[in-house]
Amino acid sequence: MASRSKFCWSAVPVWRKCSVLLGPICLLTFLTYYLGHNYFAFLHTIRIKERLDRFNSPELREFGRVQSNVAVSAEMTTSVLTHSRNKKSDAFRNSHIMISTGNGRLGNKMFEFASLLGIAWRHNYKPLILRRNSLLQTFDIAQVTDIQPSNLKGLGEKGAGVYDSSIETLSHDKNYSLGGFYQSWKYFDFMGVEVRKAFKFKAGFLDSAQKALASQQLGDKLAIGVHVRRSDMNSRRELSRGYNVATVEYFKKAFQYFREKFKHLLFLVVSDDLNWCKKNLKGEDVRFVSTGSAGGDLAFLAQCNHSVVSTGSYGWWGGYLAGGEVVYYRNFPSNNSWLLKQYNRTEYYPLRWVGME
Numbered sequence: 001m002a003s004r005s006k007f008c009w010s011a012v013p014v015w016r017k018c019s020v021l022l023g024p025i026c027l028l029t030f031l032t033y034y035l036g037h038n039y040f041a042f043l044h045t046i047r048i049k050e051r052l053d054r055f056n057s058p059e060l061r062e063f064g065r066v067q068s069n070v071a072v073s074a075e076m077t078t079s080v081l082t083h084s085r086n087k088k089s090d091a092f093r094n095s096h097i098m099i100s101t102g103n104g105r106l107g108n109k110m111f112e113f114a115s116l117l118g119i120a121w122r123h124n125y126k127p128l129i130l131r132r133n134s135l136l137q138t139f140d141i142a143q144v145t146d147i148q149p150s151n152l153k154g155l156g157e158k159g160a161g162v163y164d165s166s167i168e169t170l171s172h173d174k175n176y177s178l179g180g181f182y183q184s185w186k187y188f189d190f191m192g193v194e195v196r197k198a199f200k201f202k203a204g205f206l207d208s209a210q211k212a213l214a215s216q217q218l219g220d221k222l223a224i225g226v227h228v229r230r231s232d233m234n235s236r237r238e239l240s241r242g243y244n245v246a247t248v249e250y251f252k253k254a255f256q257y258f259r260e261k262f263k264h265l266l267f268l269v270v271s272d273d274l275n276w277c278k279k280n281l282k283g284e285d286v287r288f289v290s291t292g293s294a295g296g297d298l299a300f301l302a303q304c305n306h307s308v309v310s311t312g313s314y315g316w317w318g319g320y321l322a323g324g325e326v327v328y329y330r331n332f333p334s335n336n337s338w339l340l341k342q343y344n345r346t347e348y349y350p351l352r353w354v355g356m357e
Helices: 014-055 058-069 074-085 090-095 106-123 189-198 203-214 236-241 248-261 274-280 294-303 313-322
Strands: 097-100 126-130 152-155 175-178 222-228 265-271 286-288 306-309 326-329 354-356
Touching (some): 097 106, 106 126, 106 294, 189 313, 203 294, 222 294, 222 313, 248 265, 265 274, 265 294, 294 313, 306 313, 313 326
Parallel strands (some): 097 126, 097 175, 306 326, 326 354
């Protein structure tokens, strides 16, 4: 019987060795790639799902809704996040009340109520004013109560026209009463549409304003509402405190600004001193208007397309309610005065408004 020859691997030529090993190596490489690729893709899918689950949480969905519907400035971002995280039920809102006491006259009270709406929104509180508030003589406001809430804590402010950021971090174990003037757009401008809707003029004022506007027969002309406040701001006592009146030069500059911007317009002047206005603000495109009441005049200013305002909160609100472009008297309050110490002009006047003097 013939014997088998002994196999000797060392005697195999190199090219044969390579061809024998190449197949297993390619197979191993393919399996490693295929299994590894699918494994990491699987892990990636798991991670994406985890992230989507987090972004689909109720809190972040609410935050996304707020961001898409409300124009929030960078300075307001912290407040929006706080409101989103602390979104409470209707039961919470109905049991947590915030009111404003209502200081001063019409323009001051409007600031207080608008700020009440903004601050209450941040904390998901229910904003209310008492029925005795004189704002109700001019506006039909829905947020009214006959009963003063219990467990009230009064809140002050740093200054009449300064934004107090501490209002953003209130504890939620009590009701609050805003005591002060809160004259800063930062308290409420992030919800400006809702604020304008809340100031619903009583039918009598709105009717007189609309009739006065219709009588101007504007046609294709833009209505530029002009408010000139003089009488109470022009006394020696008020001037010494920092109140003042806008100059003729200011109104000329403001009028020219709009004349260069729009071809067809009329300046419709409302004032507590129309005699002064008729002597100093003459022009072919200037007319003088009076509805006979402060509420009617304010409603008239709110119907205009754009605004020129002088000094004080009444004219400020005429410009804000109109919602168009606003030119304001930059030297209010007066420089180096007691009143200016109570104000920060950049927090009192919206940054989009145009200041002149």
